[in-house]
Amino acid sequence: MLNPNNDSERFIYHFNPEENEITMQTKNLAVYYGKTMAMHNADIQFKKNTITALIGPSGSGKSTYLRSLNRMNDDVATVKGQILYQGVDINRPKIDVYEVRRRIGMVFQRPNPFAKSIYGNITFALERRGVHDKQTLDEVVEKTLKQAAVWDQVKDNLHKSALSLSGGQAQRVCIARALAVEPDVLLLDEPASALDPVSTQQLEQTLRELKKDYTIIIVTHNMQQAARLSDYTVFFNLGEAIEYNKTRKIFTRPKIKLTDDYVSGNFG
Numbered sequence: 001m002l003n004p005n006n007d008s009e010r011f012i013y014h015f016n017p018e019e020n021e022i023t024m025q026t027k028n029l030a031v032y033y034g035k036t037m038a039m040h041n042a043d044i045q046f047k048k049n050t051i052t053a054l055i056g057p058s059g060s061g062k063s064t065y066l067r068s069l070n071r072m073n074d075d076v077a078t079v080k081g082q083i084l085y086q087g088v089d090i091n092r093p094k095i096d097v098y099e100v101r102r103r104i105g106m107v108f109q110r111p112n113p114f115a116k117s118i119y120g121n122i123t124f125a126l127e128r129r130g131v132h133d134k135q136t137l138d139e140v141v142e143k144t145l146k147q148a149a150v151w152d153q154v155k156d157n158l159h160k161s162a163l164s165l166s167g168g169q170a171q172r173v174c175i176a177r178a179l180a181v182e183p184d185v186l187l188l189d190e191p192a193s194a195l196d197p198v199s200t201q202q203l204e205q206t207l208r209e210l211k212k213d214y215t216i217i218i219v220t221h222n223m224q225q226a227a228r229l230s231d232y233t234v235f236f237n238l239g240e241a242i243e244y245n246k247t248r249k250i251f252t253r254p255k256i257k258l259t260d261d262y263v264s265g266n267f268g
């Protein structure tokens with residue numbers, strides 16, 4: 001086992017330097033709420049068409065890290081360090097934050113459909129961008145609801161309120177809404193925590209399908225979910241990315257004892 005307090009021994013996984021394989025990367029990322037440092041030492045790479053799970057105890061900084069990736073923390077926190085998206089540091093003042101959020105979409109813990117129709121939820125961002133052609137909008141609605149695997153359930157009720165959907169359906173509509181603006185990266189913050197086991201299983205299957213086209217980063221408290229769904233896992237503790245590796249290795253042969261304790265349920 002490596003000593004997490006010894007930086008020379010810290011194990012941080014790095015991919016082969018094939019630039020086009022890496023969609024996103026953070027270097028020396030640190031996030032402060034006021035003067036309090038909530039998270040630091042995150043040197044992580046996200047490979048194209050993979051799912052990365054962020055795991056760790058409550059308050060360890062997973063959501064803080066995730067929200068920083070598309071500048072959602074801008075109003076509440078100071079984010080230091082680099083966030084490279086396709087090689088460009090998006091953590092710079094002159095970057096267009098709306099464009100960042102278009103390319104790096106977010107799905108939240110609780111399904112949060114707008115008080116609009118299912119159709120209106122999907123087309124909302126496009127219409128605000130001036131897309132009003134009905135055929136185009138119809139096509140986007142069908143395509144994204146199919147991608148989110150909820151088309152068959154809602155296709156006859158597209159103009160019904162999205163607030164009338166079940167939790168699982170609403171979460172899928174929120175995924176479709178995120179996909180409508182054609183992102184590259186999907187950030188999901190415990191997207192299954194409000195769902196029943198069947199909806200959770202369906203959501204996981206949807207994410208497996210989506211990774212063919214997207215890079216997915218998911219915060220989860222569910223160890224089984226991280227183990228069965230993700231390709232890579234990052235273990236956070238006390239605001240620090242402690243260990244990062246292929247999921248199989250994190251769950252079978254972690255390099256750091258803290259990680260081993262956490263994934264095997266012996267974390268005190």
Ligand SMILES: Nc1ncnc2c1ncn2[C@@H]1O[C@H](COP(=O)(O)OP(=O)(O)OP(=O)(O)O)[C@@H](O)[C@H]1O
Nearest residue numbers: 033038056057058059060061062063064065076236
């Ligand atoms: N908006 C905020 N203002 C001040 N402190 C915050 C804010 N959001 C989070 N924090 C603090 O930052 C630290 C990390 O919180 P964060 O929510 O990122 O952890 P987490 O690992 O995602 O936790 P959980 O699993 O419970 O969601 C915690 O100490 C938390 O209290």
